Each structure stands twice: as C-alpha cells, then as structure tokens.
Amino acid sequence: MKYIILFLLHLSFTCFAQQYHFAAINHLIEQEVGRIVLTEVYQQLGIQITITPLPGKRAHHKASIGAYDGEIMRIYSYGEETPSVTRVPTPYYYLETMVFTRKDSGIVINTANDLSRYQVVKVRGVKHTQNITRGMENVTDTDNTAQMLRLVNTGLADVALTNKMDGLVTLRSLGMSGVVAHPKSLNRQTLYHYIRNEHVELINKVDCKLKELQQSGELDKLIERAEQQVFKLKANHTPTF
Known part of the structure; x- marks a missing residue:
C-alpha cells in the first residue's frame, strides 16, 4: 500500500x-x-x-x-x-541590424539617418528594426525576411533591414545573388x-x-x-x- x-x-x-x-x-x-x-x-x-x-x-x-x-x-x-x-x-x-541592397544599386548607408532617403522594408513587429526606423515615413512592413528581400531584388524597395545572420541565411536559401549585405552593421544588440x-x-x-x-x-x-x-x-x- x-x-x-x-x-x-x-x-x-x-x-x-x-x-x-x-x-x-x-x-x-x-x-x-x-x-x-x-x-x-x-x-x-x-x-x-x-x-x-x-x-x-x-x-x-x-x-x-x-x-x-x-x-x-x-x-x-x-x-x-x-x-x-x-x-x-x-x-x-545577440543580433546585428544590417542593411541589404541590390548589388548594383550604388546605395551607401553609413548611419540610420541615411535610411530616410530610400524606400525601406522590414519585418513587421521586430523591435530592433522598428526602433531604428522610428519616425520615418518611407518604411513598409512585410510578413517575413524572404518577402522583403524579394522586394529589394525586384527593385520594388531600395533597402531591407534585418539581423545580419537572418538576411545572409535567407539569401542563401533563396539562391539570390543580386542582393548583398553592407559591410558594416548599423547596430549590435544583446x-x-x-x-x-x-x-x-x-x-x-x-x-x-x-x-x-x-x-x-x-x-x-x-x-x-x-x-x-x-x-x-x-x-x-x-x-x-
């Protein structure tokens, strides 16, 4: 018992x-x-x-x-x-906020303020890209990383913002060679x-x-x-x- x-x-x-x-x-x-x-x-x-x-x-x-x-x-x-x-x-x-553009675009982004000159896309609800673009009217939300990189690749947007690793892995998965990451991230956060x-x-x-x-x-x-x-x-x- x-x-x-x-x-x-x-x-x-x-x-x-x-x-x-x-x-x-x-x-x-x-x-x-x-x-x-x-x-x-x-x-x-x-x-x-x-x-x-x-x-x-x-x-x-x-x-x-x-x-x-x-x-x-x-x-x-x-x-x-x-x-x-x-x-x-x-x-x-940690993550790094990275700029992705078409390889042939000639776009140079040195600081977050430079983003205001271009059509920017980011993933909806992601805090680090939301914070860095706060107050900008030239920003469009997308549902996911693949969607926004496709928009840049086809010329429907100038700049995509996401974590460096997220963007690079998604580009490789898509087999997309026309879009590249800028050499320096805009921000790094834990x-x-x-x-x-x-x-x-x-x-x-x-x-x-x-x-x-x-x-x-x-x-x-x-x-x-x-x-x-x-x-x-x-x-x-x-x-x-």
Missing part, C-alpha cells in the same frame, strides 16, 4: 508539474537558434516548456496579456516597453529572455543557469550547435512564403 501511495503521489506531481508556454517570432533565424538553446537551458533545470512561433506583434500581445508566460528572445528595450514582463538579466545571444512578472522564482532560476553555462563555456557550445542545426536546415530549404 505504501508503494502504491508513493507511486500515485509521484504520478500526481508529474501530471500537474508546472509547464511554461513562451512565444517566439516566426521566420527569423536568431529566434530559431534561441528556441533550440532555451529549450536545452530549461531541460537542464528539469522544466518543460512549449514555444510557439508567431508574428512579432502577436507574440508581444500574447505575452503582454498573460496568454503566454513570456517571449524567448527580445532586445533590451522590449523590457522598457512591456511592463508585464521581466528581463532575465543575463543575455544569451538578446534577452523575457518572463511574466509573476514567475519570480523562474526568472531567478533561469538567470542562475545562464550564468553557470556562460561561465563554464557551455553556452557558447550550445549556441554553436544550434546555429549549425539551423544553418543546415535552412540551406536545404527554399522559403515558399
């Missing part, structure tokens, strides 16, 4: 153990790397998570209203703009995991684990493996959207 009771208690604990649901931005390479890395971080903590890719604005809305427990990866300013979530203090990845304010204990646990992995060098290894996995997948897949 004793063992049956212990078994039932264990089963009950397993069934009702806390699981967390986070949003990610869909169709962005850095977010796909983050999904792999963060899942491993939580597995090492013995915590199960679910990650759902969504358009950027919808991901923000879901996390803000508490439909999800947060977002897997956003820049620092996201925490200032979203009071319902807390930034896990230790960053675990990326953070965001968790709803009510999960205080979880925030601390994840931060401690990230610090531990960072200090041991294991975080860099996790990131490298995740990047290779994503690159290999994307290299063999042409976007249809």
Whole structure:
C-alpha cells in the first residue's frame, strides 16, 4: 500500500508539474537558434516548456496579456516597453541590424539617418528594426525576411533591414545573388529572455543557469550547435512564403 501511495503521489506531481508556454517570432533565424538553446537551458533545470512561433506583434500581445508566460528572445528595450514582463538579466545571444541592397544599386548607408532617403522594408513587429526606423515615413512592413528581400531584388524597395545572420541565411536559401549585405552593421544588440512578472522564482532560476553555462563555456557550445542545426536546415530549404 505504501508503494502504491508513493507511486500515485509521484504520478500526481508529474501530471500537474508546472509547464511554461513562451512565444517566439516566426521566420527569423536568431529566434530559431534561441528556441533550440532555451529549450536545452530549461531541460537542464528539469522544466518543460512549449514555444510557439508567431508574428512579432502577436507574440508581444500574447505575452503582454498573460496568454503566454513570456517571449524567448527580445532586445533590451522590449523590457522598457512591456511592463508585464521581466528581463532575465543575463543575455544569451545577440543580433546585428544590417542593411541589404541590390548589388548594383550604388546605395551607401553609413548611419540610420541615411535610411530616410530610400524606400525601406522590414519585418513587421521586430523591435530592433522598428526602433531604428522610428519616425520615418518611407518604411513598409512585410510578413517575413524572404518577402522583403524579394522586394529589394525586384527593385520594388531600395533597402531591407534585418539581423545580419537572418538576411545572409535567407539569401542563401533563396539562391539570390543580386542582393548583398553592407559591410558594416548599423547596430549590435544583446538578446534577452523575457518572463511574466509573476514567475519570480523562474526568472531567478533561469538567470542562475545562464550564468553557470556562460561561465563554464557551455553556452557558447550550445549556441554553436544550434546555429549549425539551423544553418543546415535552412540551406536545404527554399522559403515558399
């Protein structure tokens, strides 16, 4: 009888153990790397998570209203703009805001202010490109990276803005040689995991684990493996959207 009771208690604990649901931005390479890395971080903590890719604005809305427990990866300013979530203090990845233009365009962008002279496209709801183009009237939102690079390639837009890695991998997937990245990024920012304010204990646990992995060098290894996995997948897949 004793063992049956212990078994039932264990089963009950397993069934009702806390699981967390986070949003990610869909169709962005850095977010796909983050999904792999963060899942491993939580597995090492013995915590199960679910990650759902969504358009950027919808991901923000879901996390803000508490439909999800947060977002897997956003820049620092996201925490200032979203009071319902807390930034896990230790960053675990980074992005570079990069300009992509037609190879034969002759366009030179040295600073963000130079963007105002051209027709710019970016992915809707992505904070780093949203911030760098704030107040500009010459900016059009697209649904994904492949869509905006196609617009530049066909001459329907002058400049595409996205994370360097995201743009380069998508260009390779599309087999598009007429669009190139500028040699210098406009900005480089660290990326953070965001968790709803009510999960205080979880925030601390994840931060401690990230610090531990960072200090041991294991975080860099996790990131490298995740990047290779994503690159290999994307290299063999042409976007249809």
